Amino acid sequence: MTRAPNMPPPISEEWPAICLVRPQMGENIGAAARVMLNFGLVSLRLVAPRDRWPNPKAEVVAVGADEVLRRARVDWRLEDALMDATLVLAATARPRGMEKPVWGPRQAAANIRAAITAGERPVVMFGPEAAGLESDEVARADAILTLPVNPGFASLNLANAVAVFAYACAEARQGADTPPWFRDSESPPATQAELEALFTHLEEELDRGRFFHPPDKAPLMKRNLRALFLRARLTDQEARTLRGVIKALTIGRGGRKKQDG
Amino acid sequence: MTRAPNMPPPISEEWPAICLVRPQMGENIGAAARVMLNFGLVSLRLVAPRDRWPNPKAEVVAVGADEVLRRARVDWRLEDALMDATLVLAATARPRGMEKPVWGPRQAAANIRAAITAGERPVVMFGPEAAGLESDEVARADAILTLPVNPGFASLNLANAVAVFAYACAEARQGADTPPWFRDSESPPATQAELEALFTHLEEELDRGRFFHPPDKAPLMKRNLRALFLRARLTDQEARTLRGVIKALTIGRGGRKKQDG
Numbered sequence: 001m002t003r004a005p006n007m008p009p010p011i012s013e014e015w016p017a018i019c020l021v022r023p024q025m026g027e028n029i030g031a032a033a034r035v036m037l038n039f040g041l042v043s044l045r046l047v048a049p050r051d052r053w054p055n056p057k058a059e060v061v062a063v064g065a066d067e068v069l070r071r072a073r074v075d076w077r078l079e080d081a082l083m084d085a086t087l088v089l090a091a092t093a094r095p096r097g098m099e100k101p102v103w104g105p106r107q108a109a110a111n112i113r114a115a116i117t118a119g120e121r122p123v124v125m126f127g128p129e130a131a132g133l134e135s136d137e138v139a140r141a142d143a144i145l146t147l148p149v150n151p152g153f154a155s156l157n158l159a160n161a162v163a164v165f166a167y168a169c170a171e172a173r174q175g176a177d178t179p180p181w182f183r184d185s186e187s188p189p190a191t192q193a194e195l196e197a198l199f200t201h202l203e204e205e206l207d208r209g210r211f212f213h214p215p216d217k218a219p220l221m222k223r224n225l226r227a228l229f230l231r232a233r234l235t236d237q238e239a240r241t242l243r244g245v246i247k248a249l250t251i252g253r254g255g256r257k258k259q260d261g
Numbered sequence: 262m263t264r265a266p267n268m269p270p271p272i273s274e275e276w277p278a279i280c281l282v283r284p285q286m287g288e289n290i291g292a293a294a295r296v297m298l299n300f301g302l303v304s305l306r307l308v309a310p311r312d313r314w315p316n317p318k319a320e321v322v323a324v325g326a327d328e329v330l331r332r333a334r335v336d337w338r339l340e341d342a343l344m345d346a347t348l349v350l351a352a353t354a355r356p357r358g359m360e361k362p363v364w365g366p367r368q369a370a371a372n373i374r375a376a377i378t379a380g381e382r383p384v385v386m387f388g389p390e391a392a393g394l395e396s397d398e399v400a401r402a403d404a405i406l407t408l409p410v411n412p413g414f415a416s417l418n419l420a421n422a423v424a425v426f427a428y429a430c431a432e433a434r435q436g437a438d439t440p441p442w443f444r445d446s447e448s449p450p451a452t453q454a455e456l457e458a459l460f461t462h463l464e465e466e467l468d469r470g471r472f473f474h475p476p477d478k479a480p481l482m483k484r485n486l487r488a489l490f491l492r493a494r495l496t497d498q499e500a501r502t503l504r505g506v507i508k509a510l511t512i513g514r515g516g517r518k519k520q521d522g
Contacts, residue, residue, distance in 0.1 A: 010413020035421045040411045064414055106432065148431040150301045152271020153325055160296045163421040164428045170409040171367065187360075202506075209509030225502070232493035235360060241486065245463075248470030249507060252514030 011040030016089075016112050016122040016169065018162060019045040019081055021137055024129050026051055030061030031159030032126075033068040039166035040173065044072040045123065047081045078125075078137055085123040087115045090141035091161060092133050093154045101143040105168035108145045113172040124165060129158055187235035194239045199226055201243055205250050272301030277350075277373050277383040277430065279423060280306040280342055282398055285390050287312055291322030292420030293387075294329040300427035301434065305333040306384065308342045339386075339398055340457060347450035348376050348383040348494075351402035352422060353394050354415045360488045362404040366429035369406045374433040381450055385426060390419055400484040401453070403491050448496035455500045460487055462504055466511050 018036055023029050023046060033044055046053065053074050062069050075081040082088055089108055103111060112122045124145060127133030138144070147164055149156060156164075190198075203212075203222055212218035234242070279297055284290050284307060294305055307314065314335050323330050336342040343349055350369055364372065373383045385406060388394030399405070408425055410417060417425075451459075464473075464483055473479035495503070 011411045012413075031418060031421075034418060037414045038410050038417050038421070063416070104432070105428070147428065148435055149299050150272045150431075152273075153298045155324070156299050157292060157295060157420070157424075159418070160292075160299070160421060160424040163418075163424045167366070167408065167425045167428070170411075171365070174409055206506060206509050209512045211505065211509035221502075224499075225506070228493050228495065228499050228502075232489050234489065238360065238485070238489050241482075241489075244472065245467060245486070246510060248467050248472035249510040250513070251470045252511070 011170075011173075012042050013040050013169075013173070014043050015116045015120075016041065016124050017043035017045050017085075018166075019047060019123050019125045020049070020128075020158070021047045021078060021081075021125050021133060022050065022128040023158065024050045026055035026057030027061045028129060028158040029055065030058035030063075030065075030069065032162040033058065033062045033072070034065040035159055035163040036166050037065040037068050038163075039170040041166050041169060042068055042071070044068050045081045046072055046074045047078050048076050049074065050128075078140065082123055082125075082140060084121055086120040087112065087122040087143075088141045089122065089124040089143050089145045090133055090138040091124060091126045091145040091147070091165065092138055093146060093149055093156075098138065098144075100141060102146050103143055104146060104148060105165050106171070108143070108165070109168035109172035111143070112169065126158060126161055130155070187237040190234045190236045190239040194236055195230070195234065198234075198239050198242055199229070201246055205246055208250075208253070272431075272434075273303050274301050274430075274434070275304050276377045276381075277302065277385050278304035278306050278346075279427075280308060280384050280386045281310070281389075281419070282308045282339060282342075282386050282394060283311065283389040284419065285311045287316035287318030288322045289390060289419040290316060291319035291324075291326075291330065293423040294319065294323045294333070295326040296420055296424040297427050298326040298329050300424075300431040302427050302430060303329055303332070305329050306342045307333055307335045308339050309337050310335065311389075339401065340453070343384055343386075343401060343453040345382055346384040346453050347381040348373065348404075349402045349453065350383065350385040350404050350406045351394055351399040352385060352387045352406040352408070352426065353399055354407060354410060354417075359399065359405075360485070361402060361492060363407055364404055365407060365409060366426050367432070369404070369426070370429035370433035372404075373430065387419060387422055391416070397480070397484065400487055401491075403494060448498040451495045451497045451500040455497055456491070456495065459495075459500050459504055460490070463507055466507055466514075469511075469514070 018032065018041060020029060020032060029046065029049065036042065036044060054069065058069055059066055115122050125133060125137065125141065127137065145165065147156065147161060206212060212221055279293065279302060281290060281293060290307065290310065297303065297305065319330055320327055376383050386394060386398065386402065388398065406426065408417065408422060467473060473482055
């Protein structure tokens with residue numbers, strides 16, 4: 001894959017590992033691998049996959065994430081797959097009357113992040129399509145990962161479930177506090193002086209077009225117009241563009257003015 | 262579907278609508294419908310799907326979400342699909358040098374939630390597999406939805422992208438972070454149709470003023486102008502006001518045009 005020289009490096013996080021327990025369809029394994037790598041996770045574990053492994057169907061769907069598949073660890077017993085884990089989560093929608101903490105994706109990702117920082121090795125189990133994890137599989141977990149699904153339609157596609165969790169991990173990695181209203185711009189914001197020049201230009205031309213009537217409404221109309229443009233948070237380039245717009249719109253009028261005078 | 266008597270009722274949210282633009286594979290449409298319903302979203306719009314519609318492949322993959330497919334609205338032009346939208350997001354990974362707010366899923370979901378509460382009709386566009394949305398499709402958006410993907414492996418499966426966004430919507434619905442971005446107004450937001458009429462009016466008049474030169478720059482110039490006004494999130498009153506502004510600025514030109522003719 002070619003990357004622009006100024007592109008940030010790819011992300012490749014060993015932890016948490018994603019553990020697919022008794023997965024059935026190769027396509028779902030491949031799709032899970034792809035979306036793991038989409039969000040920077042690279043450790044895949046398979047427990048007793050139904051079909052032979054390696055699985056060509058998984059490879060087709062994984063697209064560029066073949067490395068995740070190649071490195072996938074395959075075990076036949078869950079306890080082997082979890083051997084080195086120090087924190088185990090079970091993804092399951094159903095409450096099982098077990099005394100375990102239940103975490104949403106955000107909370108799970110934050111806790112896992114903290115655990116990794118402390119040197120832990122977290123593994124998150126996802127059950128097979130349709131059936132999900134069995135009770136004694138869930139019983140091995142330190143905590144339950146539950147997705148906020150529709151009670152009327154809770155059965156998630158396996159890769160979609162992994163997608164949501166992997167996304168939550170990526171958010172936790174970045175640090176949750178992205179600025180609330182952020183705009184990527186090459187151009188610096190317009191200064192107050194540039195905005196004032198723009199507004200004055202616009203208002204003068206609108207005066208000539210008898211826009212501000214009745215006259216006692218003029219201050220309010222001007223204020224509303226200014227508010228609208230201020231809300232757009234113009235760059236200096238845009239302020240210049242808008243002055244060009246006003247010129248282009250009024251260009252024919254110059255002629256008329258000369259006739260008037 | 263049978264539900265236990267103590268189960269909460271299914272969730273079925275009309276807004277936001279998910280708009281798949283030029284989707285290719287029926288399987289992906291079905292998978293998107295399924296995961297929408299998993300997280301309580303039911304309004305699907307398709308713009309120019311590659312294959313015939315209804316699509317049996319979509320139905321197989323949608324599993325229990327056939328209702329979402331049956332109710333899906335199909336348009337051949339994006340502007341028709343967005344006609345009634347008052348807030349449009351474009352899901353895209355690539356920065357395009359456009360002056361638009363860029364939101365992560367969480368932020369987008371919070372803003373959309375607040376908008377819905379205020380009576381708005383938000384639509385989120387997802388582009389076709391592999392290629393993604395084109396620049397002039399993105400140009401129609403009020404804001405960009407960007408997922409925090411791995412810079413080394415950014416290309417998400419369509420349904421997984423929808424999954425992450427739909428999940429974020431479910432989180433926003435349940436938990437209430439206060440909306441970071443929203444504007445309380447007595448006047449309803451302008452619809453896409455009103456905005457389109459405004460832009461067309463402005464561009465026609467600017468064409469007459471020979472604003473768009475060199476001609477090969479015209480599409481970019483138009484896109485940048487639209488972006489600036491979209492960012493202001495105009496009310497319908499403001500859209501009308503701006504049309505009045507254009508009329509007032511060009512009023513003298515009518516005379517010149519007659520002289521010309």
